[in-house]
Amino acid sequence: MRFRLEFFQQFQTFRFAVEEINRNPDLLPNSTLGFYVYDSCAVLQRELAGTLWMISGLDRVIPNYCCLIHPALTAVIGHSTSTFSILMAHIMGLYKIPQISYYSTSSLLSDKTQFPSFFRTVPSDDFQSRGLAQMVLHFKWKWVGLIASNDDYGSEAIKVIRQEVMKEGTCVAYAVYISENTLHQNLPIIVKMMKESSANVIIAISLPFYLMPLLNEMLKQNVTGKTFVASEAWSISNILAVEKYSSLLSGTIGFAFFSSKIKDLQEFLNSINIYNTTGIYWAKELWEEVFGCIFADQKNLTVTPNIKKQCTGEENLNSVLNSYNDVSRLRASYNIYTAVYVIAKALNDFSQCRSLSRPLVGDHCLDIGQFKPWQLLNYFKKVRVKLDSNREVFFDKDGNPPAIYDIVNWQLGSDGTIKQVKVGSYDTLNSSGDIFNINTKLMWWATETFISSKIPKSVCSQSCSNGFKKSLKEGEPVCCFHCFPCAQGEISNQTDSIECWKCPWDMWPNSKRDRCFPKPIEFLSYEDPLGLTLAATSAFSSMVPMSIFRLFINYKDTPIVRANNFHVSCILLVSVAFCFLCALAFIGYPQPEKCLLRQATFGLVFTLCVSCILAKTVIVVFAFMATKPGSRLKKWTTPYMPYMIITFCTFIQLILCLFWLTISPPFFQYNTEAKPGIIIAECNENSQFAFWCMLGYLGILASVSFTVAFLARRLPDNFNEAKLITFSMLAFLSVWVYFIPASVSAQGKYTVAMEIFAILASSWALVVCMFLPKCFIILFRPNMNSRENLMRKERVRK
Template identity: 35%
Template structure:
């Protein structure tokens, strides 16, 4: 225990001595600022002093070879080894920062008596050099001692993120240690905008390109589910190399050549690309070299994120870029600050000695050399008076791009935050001679509070402010890129993505302004897994394939599809039905047996005619009521039969016209009752013939039954039984009006629902029973000797009657709608007409044409002959 305490005291003493030595060393450095020079300074930098320094890491120059080392190379060796390649278009980012600082320093309303400066270093598209550049920003200029501040060093107050997300992320790793604000817009919102754009143009089968790094992995994991949730499928996912060094170009072509062929042969005509400018350079290498391998040209529709600006390194400036003609990109919203174009026009190679980027930019853009000692071959010298406006858009643009506009706004946001901080210090009553010193002691982390609250209008007229996540609120412009044959690049704004708009209205696009790739002949390109399913068909999933790939199946009966690529056919409303092609719903036609149509008019006319004929017969029989032929077989029953037949003909009219509640109740019941009376009357007449024959025998007691009493005893009970059935029917389940929309296509059938089908068939069954009994009795009595024997006429009439109603049942069941009603009317009329014709027409013949036969003597003679 004692040994441990002693060892602890010894170690504490050593630490205390070491701390004392470090404090003495720090004091010495602070007093003398004798910090050694940076052994490997970054060659490309742009420094302008000021009271406050804004740091920036840009990507204008890259390495040809991936052989950078911090341990073995000097600055001269590094320059000779790497052979820089310039990306001229990114030089505008530097100019945007310098222009913003210039405007702020010349504006007395912002940071009065204080100046802004900047320190810009190059990242070389490499993580190692990005970290080196960031640490250099936190060191004394031309020194490399991070976290040490000399008394003559200006204050690094904030950082402006690079135009490449990986560079920005690497800078953020170090800036977070120092809690230094880093200004960079959040671009993830554009993914939702791209999905909305794909849905707008109905592009459901797309190729997905993603840079082959961690950011690309995150993009794929985020984007693929988002696309699937919105009905969009990925035909393929192609991973782009982040950066192709010279020694990797051959491998790039051979490894990705087969993939290129698969891409060109697929049905996906729309490519959505997530990548940054280095991956764009790699893709251009692949597209350029495949032309020498007899590969087909790639005519597709490209949709790119805001990271791509279709810029060319100096080595690719003469390469054809027509493949990307008609592309659409989501670019960070930009506007044109006043005076920027003039500022850009004033730039010359000698505009400032502090700019370490200008030489590479100028030589790479104009293919000339500013240093005569290093000029090689036939390389022409630069005059210094070359005009930037003559450069194609892939190398430089005189109008401020989206990334440059973000840099411009970020610088102004920092300046306004400092200005607000300045007013806050004055508010706390600093002494007049000491406020500047106090303000210069503001720490970078203190700006976070002020940055989250500022809002201002820039010189371009846009409002700049931060959201609740402390991010600059920046929308996106939808840009259509035109690659002209002379190498020029024209960007046309065809819409916008407004993140502040209400839900569902964020995307605005003008299709008429969009220029498509020449291969599409200025027609909206299609990008689907298979051909569309047109109206009348629905999509049917293909087993084992993505849900965007489907077959087309015709709509089922009763359903339609009125749009292309419907997932399911829809059922028409009840009052409508599908047309023949199943592409739309047509209003149904109301159908019932009407007096206005030919069939209804004919049946009504026939029924009324038979009613009048029956009335004439009844009148004729009443007129000749005392004649033997009328008095034979009980003339009262004859009158009852004629009246019941008249009612049978009349009840047919109840079946014609639009069904109502009353007519539905009366139709079948009246029909059943009057027919029961008619058949009962016929049965009574037949029985009367039998009884009359039996009564003529000597000593027969049947004479007492021959007469009206017998007829009443037959007609009334038979009719009352049918009446009882009808009452039971109406009491339990009466008929009612019904609308049938399903039995016939295109028809709304207005009909009477019988309520109880069993009761309906009971009525018909009872009539059939009476008819059969009457038929057999009449058949047996057809040859009995009697004057004017009606039995044989009743036999024929009942044969017709039974034949009609036997045929009625299958015909009734096989028809629907008004034709079913017409069948029943025809059966009523034909069966009643058969009874009328076969029973009464022979008597009419005698009454009208053979009156001499209608006498008592003649009846006796006929009876004697029969006996």
């Protein structure tokens, strides 16, 4: 069996701690610590025998017997392996003898009902499992594979890790167990599954010699691009950190037991020689291993037969640097050093009756040389030790110290070997509250083609960016999903959002659908080119009938102006001017007052206009019919008849509008439904029935005027307006008939623009068809505008 240098370093560190305490005047003054060291050679039966030997004090195994009187057995440090510690703890617990392990991590040892006297200076596997799970979450890995040794160490760790990562939404792609018995049977299948899986991060909870066949199979199948997360069992393994596995293990990150330096320890280790140290036989083995020599009086030691060099014992350990005297990363040795100080501090507290609220016996403290192990056990539970590293060590109710790990990163060196570089720590008692402290600038990761400082990704499905939501794939874990864009009017401003949120009513998503912006408010404004054009057209158009009105006043005595009632024509021209101007009520921000009155104003003004035309038409018919002998219409041909028709027709429209404004008045509203992403500031007519009644009444008047004018178009009158009225009413009705489907299909400001266009077009139809011919005669054919011309045409007809 090969001599293990690191084990001998641990033994010498134990000696160093004991001697340091014995020299300390403040710790256990007037008392000297002693120790026994027993080597079980990792054999379970010898471990049992050694435990009973320590308890009995004899060189043979005698259960339930102790011949030790002075000094009493204070505590036992060990074992490093959890299986051995469990065996020892069952026995030590019966006698209430404190046991402190420096390397046993099994979470089973935290059960105080089975192991009441067990403590340890290394964190439990339960802390490590939770820490590894938090590391996965820290790097935002959502899809991981789990590999563990098929034993208590692996199965317990896998169970905790799976629970912790799944709490935070991370999924396990696969979980496989490897062992010596089934390793070569299922390795090709396991590695093939790892290769085909999209999980690029693999958490491995195993001893190094379990992983070696797995890594060999990965090399055989050329598996690349996978990042390993290592447990403390192999995170600092030297047998795996070789060039052969560099393509697989470069970039590995894992937990290692906390490391620290111990002042003056290296000088102590190098001062050892075979003449001044405890355990001379072990010291000689160290010598032969380190210097490659053999002592003349030794046989069957660790060197091979071909070595002829003899050891003198004068060789200097300062001339070499190996795992024995390398104190740059003390882990197990530091835990042993801590354990010794815990025992000494508990003894010191016992001697001064500290930590307990009452003395052990009577009113005075017991002699440190006269105690029972069970009496000291209570002081172990409450001990607090502050070491040179400024870390305070104490035990929780389960006998576990505060969890602290080094985080190491496997980086490829220039010589092809792998170096394990400390890049951070995991400390559950970090005063800043940040459990993870990782310097990502020091880290290197392995990808399929090169080494990179960029953190690798491990996901089943790529993250859904802002503006998308997740939809789970049927029959697969929650980490496997599709990404669908948010529906119209909805946003998501988080990565991997499971739902989208509607924007407030007055807001709308941007093009990426990750933010809501205020919706633009749309209305036909004067700043809008369309609104400005219509407003200018309306204002200019209103001047045309007023100009004609002025022209008619100037030529009011001419036959063409006096024909068909001069005053009614004037009223008609004024009303047409107002028809043009009422279009302005539809332009600009729709104030509540505008909404209330604009349609009623439009209806009344146009009713007045059409009523004038109807009055002119009826008067023409009545005047002609009244000339026939015995006609009863003669009494209706009074000068007041036109005004009565105008007043009556307009009054009916006024009544309709008053009912509308009283019972169901129009109101201002923001319309968010008509056009997505736009708020339309508009007037709601409230009662569509009332609106169409008003418009329908206007249509009835126009239709009656058209019908009467059409029937009277051939009446013998030189200045008969029936033809003009027929064309004007035809144009008028055509405009409004086309307006109905156009207004239904238009939205927003264009609906208003369509109504304004209908107002202007119908008004222009009246102006052009009724007054343009007369203006042409007045201005350009004055000879036709004379009584002589009128009389001559009448004689021609006769």
